[in-house]
Amino acid sequence: MFSLENIVRKNIWNLTPYSSARDEFKGSADVFLDANENPYGTLNRYPDPHQKKIKKKLSEIKKVTQDQIFVGNGSDEVIDLAFRIFCEPGKDKALTFSPTYGMYDVSAAINNVELIKQPLINDFQINLNQLQPYLDDPAVKMIFVCSPNNPTANTFNIADVVYILENFHGIVIIDEAYIDFSEQESFITKINNYKNLIVSQTFSKAWGLAGVRVGAAYANKEIITLYNSVKPPYNVSQLNQEAVLKSLNNLEVFNENVAAILKERESLKQKLASLKIVNKIYPSDANFLLVEVSNANETYQYLIDEKVIIRNRNKLVNNCIRITVGTSEENEKLIESLASM
Numbered sequence: 001m002f003s004l005e006n007i008v009r010k011n012i013w014n015l016t017p018y019s020s021a022r023d024e025f026k027g028s029a030d031v032f033l034d035a036n037e038n039p040y041g042t043l044n045r046y047p048d049p050h051q052k053k054i055k056k057k058l059s060e061i062k063k064v065t066q067d068q069i070f071v072g073n074g075s076d077e078v079i080d081l082a083f084r085i086f087c088e089p090g091k092d093k094a095l096t097f098s099p100t101y102g103m104y105d106v107s108a109a110i111n112n113v114e115l116i117k118q119p120l121i122n123d124f125q126i127n128l129n130q131l132q133p134y135l136d137d138p139a140v141k142m143i144f145v146c147s148p149n150n151p152t153a154n155t156f157n158i159a160d161v162v163y164i165l166e167n168f169h170g171i172v173i174i175d176e177a178y179i180d181f182s183e184q185e186s187f188i189t190k191i192n193n194y195k196n197l198i199v200s201q202t203f204s205k206a207w208g209l210a211g212v213r214v215g216a217a218y219a220n221k222e223i224i225t226l227y228n229s230v231k232p233p234y235n236v237s238q239l240n241q242e243a244v245l246k247s248l249n250n251l252e253v254f255n256e257n258v259a260a261i262l263k264e265r266e267s268l269k270q271k272l273a274s275l276k277i278v279n280k281i282y283p284s285d286a287n288f289l290l291v292e293v294s295n296a297n298e299t300y301q302y303l304i305d306e307k308v309i310i311r312n313r314n315k316l317v318n319n320c321i322r323i324t325v326g327t328s329e330e331n332e333k334l335i336e337s338l339a340s341m
C-alpha cells in the first residue's frame, strides 16, 4: 500500500539536484582549480558533500549500507528536510503525539504544514484507536514517533510502533535522539523491512557533541537519495565532520560516558525520591528525568535563585519539571538545593 512516489511532493520527485565540483570530478589529482576555492590556508577547501568517511564508520557501527545513511546539520535538518520532501505547504498534514519535542511544531509551522497532535495516554503511550482514522487519511503524509520521548522519557510499546509502520500509508519518522540510553533496540535494524521508515539519531546527546551540530537519518536508499538531493550541498562543515570522526574512532569514550550517565540517572532518581516536594518520578529511558513536584513553577523559580537551571514542563505535564542528568557534582548541587527548599 505504501508508494514513495505518491508521498513525495511532485516538485521534489522531479528535482534536478545541484551538482558540485566534487560531484563532477571524484578522482584524485594534483591541481584543483574547479571550485573557486582560495589556494591558501588549511580550511580553504570545501568539505566532502557526501561525508563519506563518517558514513563508512557509521555503516560499520549501525550495520547498514552507506547509501542508507544521511548526515545532516543536527537532527533539526533531518526533521526540516522531511517536511520539505513530503509535505505540500498549505495542503498536507503531519501528525505527532503530545507532549513531545517542540521542533516538530516549529518545523511544521515554518513549512506551513498543519501538525495534528494526538494526546498520549496511560503513562504516555500511543492511543492506536484514536490514531486509526489518520492512518488512511491521504492528507497526512508523516507521523513523528519520538522514542524515547522528550519530555516524558519513556519509549513507546514496540508493537504499537510496528502497527503504525505496517498500517500507515505515509512516512514514519522515529526520532531516536535518546536511544543509546534505552534498553530498547533501535529501529535501524528494521529499515530493510519497511519502505516508509526513517530513523533519526543525533550526535548531540549520547555522543556528547551538541556543539558540533551533526545528526543522521537511516532509511531505504530511495529515501536517502531524496534527502541528498534536497540538502544544501555542503551541509556539514569540515570542522564538524572532523569532530564526529574523532568520536566515532573512540567508541570507548562513548561507552564510558553512556555508562556513567546511566549510573548517575539511577542515583539521582533515588535521591530525588527521598525529597518531600517530589510526588512522582517517571521511568526514564533517556538522559533526563520527568519529575512531578508539589509546585513546578515555584521549584523552577527557586532553583534559578540557587543558580541551578532545569526545564519547567508545567505547561506540558501538570507540575512536572525535566531534569537533565549531570555529573555527580552537578546532581549533588541540585539535590542539596532542593533539600533546603
Ligand SMILES: *Cc1c(COP(=O)(O)O)cnc(C)c1O
Binding pocket: 073, 074, 075, 076, 077, 101, 146, 150, 175, 177, 201, 202, 203, 204, 205, 210, 213, 214, 215
Ligand atoms: C535533543 C533532541 C534532538 C537533537 O537535535 P539536534 O538538532 O541533533 O541537536 C532531536 N530530537 C529530540 C527529541 C531531542 O530531544
